[in-house]
Structure formats: C-alpha cells, structure tokens
Amino acid sequence: MENQNIIVKNALVVSCDAEHSVIADAGVVIKNGQFNWIGPMASLPDIKNVQIIDAKGGILMPGLINMHAHCGDTLFRGLVEDLALEDWLQTVWKAEAAILPDAHACQTGTELGIAELIQGGVTTIMDMFWHPETGYAAAKKAGVRWASGGIFFDGPGMDGFGPEMRLQQASDLFDQGHEFVGTLPHGTYTNGPDSIKQALALSREKGGFFCTHAAETAFEQATIQQNYGTSVIRHLDGLAALGPQTVLAHCVHVDDGEIKLLADRGTHVVLNPMSNLKLASGIAPVPAMIDAGVNLTLGTDGPISGNDMDMFLAMRLTAVLHKAVSGDATAVSTKQTLHMATLNGAHALGAGARLGSIEVGKAADFITLDVAAPHTVPMFNPINHIVYSASKADVRDVFVAGRQVMKDRQILTLDVPDLCARITAMQPEIQASLDAK
Ligand SMILES: [Zn+2]
Structure with missing residues (x-):
C-alpha cells in the first residue's frame, strides 16, 4: 500500500537532527508521506485506520x-x-x-x-x-x-x-x-x-x-x-x-x-x-x-x-x-x-529542510535496523553502534515518503531474483567484451 498513514511503535529513534536527538521507547506517526508526530510511546496519539509497524525496540533512523x-x-x-x-x-x-x-x-x-x-x-x-x-x-x-x-x-x-x-x-x-x-x-x-x-x-x-x-x-x-x-x-x-x-x-x-x-x-x-x-x-x-x-x-x-x-x-x-x-x-x-x-x-541536494532527519514535517524516508544480534548487544549508544557495529545486513525495513519499499529485507518494488538471473545471463557477453579489440 502506498503512502498510507502509518504508526511505528516501540522504536529507538535516532533522528540525525541538528542536536543528534535520540528518543528511546518512541512512537512515530506518518501521514501523507511525512512525519506527523514523534514522541514517547506513553503519549502516542490514538489514531484509527493506520498501518501499524512494531519496530520491536529496533533503531528507526533516516534513510x-x-x-x-x-x-x-x-x-x-x-x-x-x-x-x-x-x-x-x-x-x-x-x-x-x-x-x-x-x-x-x-x-x-x-x-x-x-x-x-x-x-x-x-x-x-x-x-x-x-x-x-x-x-x-x-x-x-x-x-x-x-x-x-x-x-x-x-x-x-x-x-x-x-x-x-x-x-x-x-x-x-x-x-x-x-x-x-x-x-x-x-x-x-x-x-x-x-x-x-x-x-x-x-x-x-x-x-x-x-x-x-x-x-x-x-x-x-x-x-x-x-x-x-x-x-x-x-x-x-x-x-x-x-x-x-x-x-x-x-x-x-x-x-x-x-x-x-x-x-x-x-x-x-x-x-x-x-x-x-x-x-x-x-x-x-x-x-x-x-x-x-x-x-x-x-x-x-x-x-x-x-x-x-x-x-x-x-x-x-x-x-x-x-x-x-x-x-x-x-x-x-x-x-x-x-x-x-x-x-x-x-x-x-538543497533539500535539508525536507529530507535527511526524523523530524515532524519532513518526508518519511526512514529505515529500521535490527539491534538484537550478537554484534549489537549491549547498546549503550545507538549512534556509536550505527557507525561502528551495525552493518547493511541489519537493515530490516525501508520507507521512502511513507511508502514501504523493503519489508523484512524483501524488496517490494523490484523482482530481485529475476534481476539477478537476467544479469547473470549477460555475464558471458560482458566477459567477452574485455577480449574485444
Ligand atoms: Zn565516481
């Protein structure tokens, strides 16, 4: 579903705003492709008819x-x-x-x-x-x-x-x-x-x-x-x-x-x-x-x-x-x-006012990271973990303007096995190109 209103629960928000704000045990509301509300789970607004995503304590950070x-x-x-x-x-x-x-x-x-x-x-x-x-x-x-x-x-x-x-x-x-x-x-x-x-x-x-x-x-x-x-x-x-x-x-x-x-x-x-x-x-x-x-x-x-x-x-x-x-x-x-x-x-990109951090009013371009693996436990400081411990394999979900493009590591918008097969089929031609005059 595209650009649906979404609530992400139980997230550790690493906002990447100017103050490097981190909000533990947070909820995030996304409306019309933008962040509409960000705050502690205890104050999460009660909104009906939304897609609910449970981050299960994982990091929610900008794409x-x-x-x-x-x-x-x-x-x-x-x-x-x-x-x-x-x-x-x-x-x-x-x-x-x-x-x-x-x-x-x-x-x-x-x-x-x-x-x-x-x-x-x-x-x-x-x-x-x-x-x-x-x-x-x-x-x-x-x-x-x-x-x-x-x-x-x-x-x-x-x-x-x-x-x-x-x-x-x-x-x-x-x-x-x-x-x-x-x-x-x-x-x-x-x-x-x-x-x-x-x-x-x-x-x-x-x-x-x-x-x-x-x-x-x-x-x-x-x-x-x-x-x-x-x-x-x-x-x-x-x-x-x-x-x-x-x-x-x-x-x-x-x-x-x-x-x-x-x-x-x-x-x-x-x-x-x-x-x-x-x-x-x-x-x-x-x-x-x-x-x-x-x-x-x-x-x-x-x-x-x-x-x-x-x-x-x-x-x-x-x-x-x-x-x-x-x-x-x-x-x-x-x-x-x-x-x-x-x-x-x-x-x-001249888009600092609308992209690049988790802030109300900005586009909901965000990712979630699993931080329950052996290489990310314990976690005293999530920013240190993102830079020094986490890897791209820890990325679980990806959203762009509130549209989910990856869910539990499955890309929803591209047929990845087909893509890989098509490129593998091109391999002999690519190899042969090096031997051409
Ligand atoms: Zn280059």
Missing part, C-alpha cells in the same frame, strides 16, 4: 543518502581488479564501451545497484551514469529518490554518443519533472573548460546541481597542473564552478588553500573512502575539511571501485581512517560521520 554512485556499473563488478586508477579506467572503459550503448543493459545494471542500495538502507542516491534517463526510470520503479542528470564527456561516450549530443541530452532531462536534476561532467581531465562551462551554464539556467569528480588522484592533479598551470580545485574555481549548487566527488588531493576555497564557496564534497583505498587514490584530509566548515557527505562510488555499495562501510571507514592517519583518536566523531550519511547529503 541513508549516498551522494556518489554509478549504479549501472554493477554489470562490471569484479571484472577488473588491482590496477592503478588510470590503467583500471582504461580497461573498465573498454568493457563499458562494448556493453553500454545498450540503454536496456544500463537500466538493468542500475536496477540491480538500486536493489543493493535499498537493502543497505539507502533511500536517496546521486548517480552519474550513461543513459541517465534509464536511471530515473529504474529509480521510479524501485521507489527511491534519484539525483542525476546529463553526463558531459569530451571523447566518445560509453553510450555510443559523441560530445555534440551532451547539451541537448542534459537539457531534455530538466524538462521531465524529476525531483533532482543536475549536470555531471565526468572530470577536469576528461572535460575541457568549454564542456564544463556548458554544463555549468545549463545547470544554473535550470536551477539544478553541478557534480563532477575532482582531485581524486595525484595523477589527475599533475595532469591539470600541466594542462592549466594550476590545481584541480583552483581550475574549477577559475571556471566559476564552485558554489552551493556544486557537489565534488573525492577531493582527496587538496591543500589548505583549496580547502578554504571549498568552504568559502559553500561547495559540497562527497567522500568515497572505500574507492579511494582500493584504487590507492589516497585519503582525503577530512579533519581539515571539517575544521574549515566544508559540508562533507558520503558516497560509495561505483560497484567496480567499491566493490559493494555499502554506506555502513563508508561510515565506518570515515570514522576510523582519520584517527589512524592523524594519530588522534578524537578525529571525526560518530555523530559527525552519521550526519555525513544523512542530513549533510540532504543539504548538498
């Missing part, structure tokens, strides 16, 4: 916001491994170029990626992929929020289209009534200033976001330094690409001056720790970015660099990596980390 994914790349998961980013990209792109001109294949891969993310408690996804219209179709079918838009890429794209098509393709997406639309040039090393400016102008004209990969590797920094005599972030600033509508994925190789620029311009950054570790890209200077006031969000990156798209892993890595790197065990708290996976992502 996670994955701010950087390439869901369609599930098709190539595990195909190419253990190479440096540039060599890895060249090999992956060969397989992508053989398979992805087929928009239907893109959508199938994206649906699988979304299924994985739903099972991992994600309700909003920023995705950069070929045939972006198929991403919107997949997300609509699955019932999750989707932020994407036209890709800009100076060479021939993996979708079989050339750069001359990009502006029109991107422009068309703005006219289709999607909730979140932007422009997404691949990066400063794959897009010259002209296509970046074109993408920027379109997103500004249409009121959308602008997202690109930035300062992911030392090689990228060296390339931009060689081509333009400056660093990636300063190059983007020179193109007027930084600002509150801009979301930059990675920002691993940034100096103090660039961090200040990001903060001063109100630019949002997506951290992708798993991808950065695996591709040996480095570790982003997160404590310095927090100190400077940069809005930090979390992403999984695609399932070929990730390799699973696990926002719980992203949280745990974010909370531990910088402690080891800095030698300071107080670096990056669990509260800061949880905000990166929820409210900060909503802010980056």
